[in-house]
Amino acid sequence: MFFPSSYPWTENETLGEHLERRGVSRRAFLKYCGELAVVLGVSQALTPQIAEALQKVRRPSVIWLQLQECTGCVESTLRTSDPTIGDLLLDLISLDFNDTLMAAAGDAAEGAMQTAMKENAGKYILIVTGSVPLAADGMYLTMGGRRGRDVLEEAAANAGAVLAVGACAHFGSVQSAKPNPTGAVGVADIVKDKPVVTIAGCPPIADTITATVVHYLTFNRLPETDGEGRPLFAYGKRIHDQCSRRAHFDAGQYVEAFDDEGARNGWCLYEMGCKGPETFSPCPIFQWNSHTSWPIGSGHPCLGCTERNFWDTMTPFYNRLPAVAGFGVERNADHIGLALAGAAVAGVAAHAIATGIHRSKEGHTPHEPAVDLPVVETPAEKSKEERHD
Numbered sequence: 001m002f003f004p005s006s007y008p009w010t011e012n013e014t015l016g017e018h019l020e021r022r023g024v025s026r027r028a029f030l031k032y033c034g035e036l037a038v039v040l041g042v043s044q045a046l047t048p049q050i051a052e053a054l055q056k057v058r059r060p061s062v063i064w065l066q067l068q069e070c071t072g073c074v075e076s077t078l079r080t081s082d083p084t085i086g087d088l089l090l091d092l093i094s095l096d097f098n099d100t101l102m103a104a105a106g107d108a109a110e111g112a113m114q115t116a117m118k119e120n121a122g123k124y125i126l127i128v129t130g131s132v133p134l135a136a137d138g139m140y141l142t143m144g145g146r147r148g149r150d151v152l153e154e155a156a157a158n159a160g161a162v163l164a165v166g167a168c169a170h171f172g173s174v175q176s177a178k179p180n181p182t183g184a185v186g187v188a189d190i191v192k193d194k195p196v197v198t199i200a201g202c203p204p205i206a207d208t209i210t211a212t213v214v215h216y217l218t219f220n221r222l223p224e225t226d227g228e229g230r231p232l233f234a235y236g237k238r239i240h241d242q243c244s245r246r247a248h249f250d251a252g253q254y255v256e257a258f259d260d261e262g263a264r265n266g267w268c269l270y271e272m273g274c275k276g277p278e279t280f281s282p283c284p285i286f287q288w289n290s291h292t293s294w295p296i297g298s299g300h301p302c303l304g305c306t307e308r309n310f311w312d313t314m315t316p317f318y319n320r321l322p323a324v325a326g327f328g329v330e331r332n333a334d335h336i337g338l339a340l341a342g343a344a345v346a347g348v349a350a351h352a353i354a355t356g357i358h359r360s361k362e363g364h365t366p367h368e369p370a371v372d373l374p375v376v377e378t379p380a381e382k383s384k385e386e387r388h389d
Contacts, residue, residue, distance in 0.1 A: 015092060016055030029055075039211040039286070040223070041233035053218040057092070060217065061120040063113060063155055064098040067130030067148045068141050068175055068184060073166035074100050074129065076203035077210075079289070093125070093213065110144045117158060125213060126159035128152065128187045131172040135183030149190060156191045161216050164188060164229070165209055167202035167305055177311035188229060197222050198229035202305035205286045208234045228308060230280070239276035239302055240324075242284040245269065263299060273318040275304030 013021075019029055033051040037044045066074065095101065096116035097109065104112055116124060132149050133140035141148035156162055164187035167173035175184035188196040199209050212231055215223045223231040240246065248254070249268040256262060256271050270277070279302055287294045296302055304314040 012058065014055060015057045015059070018059075036211065036214055036218075039207060039233070040215055041236075050214075050218050054092075054214070057217050059092065059094045060160075061096050061116050061124040062093045062127060062213075063096055063116055063124055063159075064101075064127040064129070065152060065155060066099045067128065067152065067168070068133050068182065069130030069166065069168045069173075071100055071129075072203040073168075074098070077165075077206045079206060092217070096120075096124075113155075117155060121158040123160045124158075125161045125163065125216065126155050127163045127165055127209075128169050129165045131168040131175050131182075131184035131186060132190050133175070133182035133184050135181065140182040152187070152190055156194070159194075161222055162187065162191055162194060162196045163199060163209070163212060164196050165199045166204055167200065167310070170198050170200050170228070171308045173202060174311050176309070195222055195225075196229055197225060197231060200228065200230050200235065200306035201281065202303075202310075204306075205234075205282060205288060207286050208282060226280070230306070234282040234286070235280045235306065237280065239279045239281050239284055239296070243276055243296060244284065245296060258299075266299075269296060269299075269301040270324065271320050272301045273316070273320050274301035275307075275310075275314050275317075275321065276302040277321060277324045278314075279304040279307055281306040 010018075030047060030051055033054065034044055034047045036050055037047050064074075097113040099109070102109060102112070130141075130148075132138075132152060134149065138147040138149045143151045164170055168175065168184075169187045171186045172180070172184035175182055176186075186198075188198065197212060199212060201208075208231070211234070212223060215221075215231075215233075223233055225231055226235060228235075240249075243249075245266060245268045248266070249270055253265075253267040254262060254271040255267050255269050258272070268274070274296065276296065281302075283294045283302070284296070287297070301318070303317050304310040307314065
């Protein structure tokens, strides 16, 4: 594992020089850059360009503000394994201020932040987790005796890039849920004079954060975003369209109770309240815990935590969405079979009635034996009988 403290940076040292001094091979570095290309959703043909750009990078200053939040986003960022983007990122940046991770406290911590902002004006990366309370004149959150809003505005003024990390920084998260007593809002509601890239999620996947920072360092610009400010390389597709259980949705195979046969067979969690059809997130691709699993993969429905106001719009969490475009193939086949059976019965009945009328006109007795209507078994009924057998 890479330990940043084992190899302290020297003044004006580039990343390429630093890694070479540490004994990181060219092959390992190119492999890392190739993995970055995959995460960023760009062609691996750009791997040499990424490598060349990163080699020249001098470790940028990062100021990480934690506002009204639970520290879950910082914890998520720390949950990286060897060798992931997170390991190298610790060597890629100079984390000059973070309440949770830094050793300093009080005046020393505040002084470190002021020094970093002054010495790296216009260049430092500002990462913000947590919402900004506006009620009671912003007094629900103070830092060093100052309102959280004032600290954010000062830090954002000279930042080279601003990243709003997590649902709290995105829109306010649970604090902004009705009735929103603290008047919580997201970072982009305060910082309006420059782009704010949102790394959505409660918490977000760590690799999304690191990849966004590396994109900025490599291309000297922030990645393209959607209407919520989320990077398209990570949030450009719905969970529903990338889900490993999608085939079961299309087949009409749904879990109807936790630990039922469908749950044990890995069927679709739509009936259990899964919000995947309305949620844009890289969870199915990036996954969690060293890429070993993710909520739906573990048998729990998606809660839609990357979407704005999900605490209000996606609850109750275990109630299914009212309508989702598409249909279950197998279930629809049952409906089609039933409809065709009904049409066949109706056709036979109409024929019988017409025949009776015709015969009555020709003088035939109306007491002739009734026409036996065919019994049509639908696929659903047939399947049910097979299960009982």
